[in-house]
Amino acid sequence: MHVLTSHPGVFAHGLLVTLHLSAATFLLAAAVGLLLAVCRICPVRPLRLFAALYVSAVRGVPLLVLLTLFVFGLPEIGVVYSLFWTVVTAMGLYWAAFLCETVRAGVRSVPPGQTEAARALGLTFGQVLRCVVVPQALRATVQPLASLLIAVVLNSSLAAAVGVTQELTGQTVLLDQRYAQPLFTFAAAAACYVLLTLAIGRTAAVLERRLAVLR
């Protein structure tokens, strides 16, 4: 037990790096994923094809395989930059595929009749998006997006497998190596992850209530 009490800083720092890693990954995934979602529902056929191909290909590769490909494969062709950002790139591109599908499902959940009605009322394309489609789509995707964020946070632990030892799981592995007390160290790490995901879940619930429309 003294392993934990004498090393609170290790967990705090690990948690901070995990948060940093997850936030950067999610932002990149959001940017790429939104772009992909727009491609998937736009009327231009090649763009639709490209986005569909991207999603099916990337979604079909295990994250650890993709990480190893980026971390050990890219340097073979001369692309080397910081390990942290290499991992963020790989994870961001991976989760973008999932995010794209979530966003697309949200947009699809708005009945086409509403768009047609809005256009008939004379709203411009921008107004249709801003006042009719996006608010409703956003509401439908709050929970799926929260689930995705949870997956991003939990799977950020895979970074430890490719050398980002500063994040929570990596720090726990280091601590365990020194004191050989896997029960306490990993239980503490598990508790940290549970707290993080609980916080995300609560925030999503609050957001959903705020965005709810009483009919």
Next chain:
Amino acid sequence: MLSTVRGRRRAPLAAAAAAAALVLASACSGSSDTVVPGAPAAAGKKADTSAIDRLIADEKPASASLMPAGSTAAKIKEAGTLVVGGTQTAALFSQLDPTTGKVEGFDAALSRLLAKYIIGKPDTKLVNVTAATREALLKNHSVDAVIATYTITDERAKAVNFAGPYYVDGLGIQLREDQKGIASLDDLKGRTVTTQSGSTAAAVVEERVPSAKIQLFDTNTECLQALRQGRADAYVLDQGVLAGNAGTHPDVKVVAGTYGEQPYGIGLPLDRPDFKTFVNDWLRKIEADGTWATLWKNTIGTQVPGPVPTPPAIG
């Protein structure tokens, strides 16, 4: 934006996506695979495998009185193979030779010698272990013994029995051929240091150079790649393993000098104390009859300079 035609069949697309995924996956497994076909052969002196084969042929099986019915050794003899936890990637100690398909090195030869001693034939089955999985595999009896540059520590001795030590190494520092300015552990301040997860090196670096950024990977291959690709400034591990790396990869070198003592033991299940005595007696025998010295000369001695060291005292 909402006028997309939906519900179109996209079978060819799905097939293409699957193919792309396959290509991605196979490209990746190639880069991280532990067995590297066509890896560059060891530069300089090559380990003399025929001398080791002769050693194994000369090894006499243990007399039946040493293996009473019900003892661990007798059970292994009955099973017909010695299941050894090891690796295929530690040059000089236990490395797969892609041209012969055999695992060669000090540890690999030791496991074959032990199999010959117990069973009468050098029949071993190699189970790949990492520094993180060794204790667990011994505890659940997936392996009879672990011979894998396994450093004896007090913490580990609580989980497994150690026979030996059969070799003493120290931590060394590996750099890229063109690197300058790192001559000792103290020069690693603030730099990125890679090492194997589960090895003793990480704890030593953390203690001696707290400002060093530690990068952990599971295997020797990955650590070496991280160093060669410039992700890490130095690779700290047992010098014998590093010397093996330098033998197979001309673009890395080993800094002179070692830190601390890393006594290697043969890991055995904690609940088989009879087997520890048995293996210790055998180690004493091969150290006394010159087998150990011949083995060292033909494996580690091909890369580590100096005369044959005195084998460490057993127990």
